[in-house]
Amino acid sequence: MQKGKVELYTDAMVREVLTDEKGMATGVLYIDKKDMKEYKIGAKVVVLAASACETARIMLNSKSKLHPNGLSNSSGVLGRYLHDSTGTDRMGFMPELVDRTRYNEDGVGGLHVYSPWWLDNKKLNFPRGYHIEYWGGMGMPSYGFGFGMDTMRKYITDEVGNPSPNGGYGPALKNDIRRMYGSMIGMSGRGESIPQYDNYCDIDPETVDKFGIPVLRFHYNWTKHEVNQAKHMHETFEEILTGMGAVLLGKKPDETTQNGLAAPGRIIHEVGTSRMGDDPKTSVLNKYAQAHECKNLFVTDAGSFVSQADKNPTWTILALSWRTSEYIIDQLKKQNI
Numbered sequence: 647m648q649k650g651k652v653e654l655y656t657d658a659m660v661r662e663v664l665t666d667e668k669g670m671a672t673g674v675l676y677i678d679k680k681d682m683k684e685y686k687i688g689a690k691v692v693v694l695a696a697s698a699c700e701t702a703r704i705m706l707n708s709k710s711k712l713h714p715n716g717l718s719n720s721s722g723v724l725g726r727y728l729h730d731s732t733g734t735d736r737m738g739f740m741p742e743l744v745d746r747t748r749y750n751e752d753g754v755g756g757l758h759v760y761s762p763w764w765l766d767n768k769k770l771n772f773p774r775g776y777h778i779e780y781w782g783g784m785g786m787p788s789y790g791f792g793f794g795m796d797t798m799r800k801y802i803t804d805e806v807g808n809p810s811p812n813g814g815y816g817p818a819l820k821n822d823i824r825r826m827y828g829s830m831i832g833m834s835g836r837g838e839s840i841p842q843y844d845n846y847c848d849i850d851p852e853t854v855d856k857f858g859i860p861v862l863r864f865h866y867n868w869t870k871h872e873v874n875q876a877k878h879m880h881e882t883f884e885e886i887l888t889g890m891g892a893v894l895l896g897k898k899p900d901e902t903t904q905n906g907l908a909a910p911g912r913i914i915h916e917v918g919t920s921r922m923g924d925d926p927k928t929s930v931l932n933k934y935a936q937a938h939e940c941k942n943l944f945v946t947d948a949g950s951f952v953s954q955a956d957k958n959p960t961w962t963i964l965a966l967s968w969r970t971s972e973y974i975i976d977q978l979k980k981q982n983i
C-alpha cells in the first residue's frame with residue numbers, strides 16, 4: 647500500500663465472480679454497502695476467502711453460460727460435504743477447590759489445554775476421535791455470575807461442617823459465592839465428523855439478503871458416527887470428573903438429544919464446501935485450491951478441506967493459503983494464468 651500498488655475496497659459486498667466467454671474469471675461484481683449500488687472490479691486472478699459457506703454462496707451465485715450450475719461446478723459438488731466439528735460439554739464442581747487461595751487467573755478458561763485422542767477405533771462404535779478442552783479458574787466474573795447458589799449451597803458447609811445455611815441475598819450470598827469461586831471445572835469435547843455428500847448448502851430460490859443477493863439454505867444431519875462419538879465424550883467426561891473427586895453437575899444427555907451433540911454449525915468450524923481433489927468429477931478445486939474449471943480462480947478459506955481432524959481449522963486455512971499464494975506467483979511467472 648505504501649508503494650501505491652494496492653487498492654483496497656472496503657464496504658464491498660461481493661455478489662458474484664464475473665467470467666468471460668471462455669469461462670475464465672474477469673473480476674467481481676459487488677454492492678457498495680454505503681450507497682447500495684453495484685460496481686465491478688476487473689482482475690487477472692480472483693482469490694475468494696470469504697469463509698467456507700460464503701465462498702460457496704458467491705460461487706453458486708456466479709452462473710453463466712459456461713458455468714450454469716455455479717462457478718466450477720459441473721461436478722455438482724459445490725456446497726456439498728459441508729462439515730463442522732462435533733461438540734458437547736459437561737461441568738463439575740470440585741469440593742477440594744472451595745476456599746482456595748486467590749490468584750490472578752484472568753485469561754485462563756476456554757484454553758486449548760487439551761487431552762488428545764489416544765484410543766483404538768477398532769474397539770469403538772465410531773471412527774476418528776476428539777480432544778477435550780478444559781475450562782474453569784478464577785477469570786473475571788461476567789454477567790449472570792453466581793453459580794445458581796440456591797442449588798449449589800448444599801455442596802458447601804459452614805465452619806462447623808453443616809450445609810451452608812446462607813441465604814439468597816446480601817453478605818451471606820456474597821460469602822458463599824466467594825468461597826465457591828474457582829471451584830468449577832468444565833470439559834468440552836471437540837471431535838472429527840465424517841464429511842457427507844448429503845450435508846450441503848445451496849441457494850435459497852426464495853430469499854435474498856438486504857443487498858439483494860440470494861442467501862444459502864442448509865441441509866445437514868449428523869450420522870450415527872457423530873452421535874456415538876458424543877456418547878463416548880460424555881462417558882469420558884464423567885470418568886475424569888468423578889476420578890478427580892468432582893461432583894457432576896447437570897445430567898448426562900441421552901439419545902433423545904443425540905447425546906447432547908451440538909447442532910451442526912454451533913462449533914463454528916464449517917469447512918468442505920468447495921473440496922479439493924485430483925478428479926474434477928468429484929472435486930471443485932485442485933490441490934493448490936485452484937478451480938478445476940476456472941484456472942484463474944482460487945479459494946483460500948476452509949472450503950477446500952476434504953476433512954478436518956478434531957482440531958480447530960484456522961492454522962490449516964493459513965498454511966493452505968500460503969501454499970496457494972506461492973503457487974499463484976509461480977503460475978503468473980510462468981504465464982500459465
Ligand SMILES: Cc1cc2nc3c(=O)[nH]c(=O)nc-3n(C[C@H](O)[C@H](O)[C@H](O)COP(=O)(O)OP(=O)(O)OC[C@H]3O[C@@H](n4cnc5c(N)ncnc54)[C@H](O)[C@@H]3O)c2cc1C
Nearest residue numbers: 658659660695696697698700914915947948958959960961
Ligand atoms: C466465536 C468463534 C470462535 C472461533 N474459535 C476458533 C479457534 O479457537 N480456533 C480456530 O482455529 N478457529 C476458530 N474459529 C473458526 C475461525 O474463526 C474460522 O475458521 C476462520 O475465521 C475462517 O477464516 P476465513 O478467512 O476463511 O473466514 P473469515 O475469518 O470469516 O473471513 C472472511 C472475510 O470475508 C469477508 N466476506 C464475507 N463475505 C463477503 C462478501 N460476500 N464480500 C466481501 N467480503 C466478504 C468477511 O467480512 C470476512 O472479513 C472460531 C469462530 C468463531 C465464530
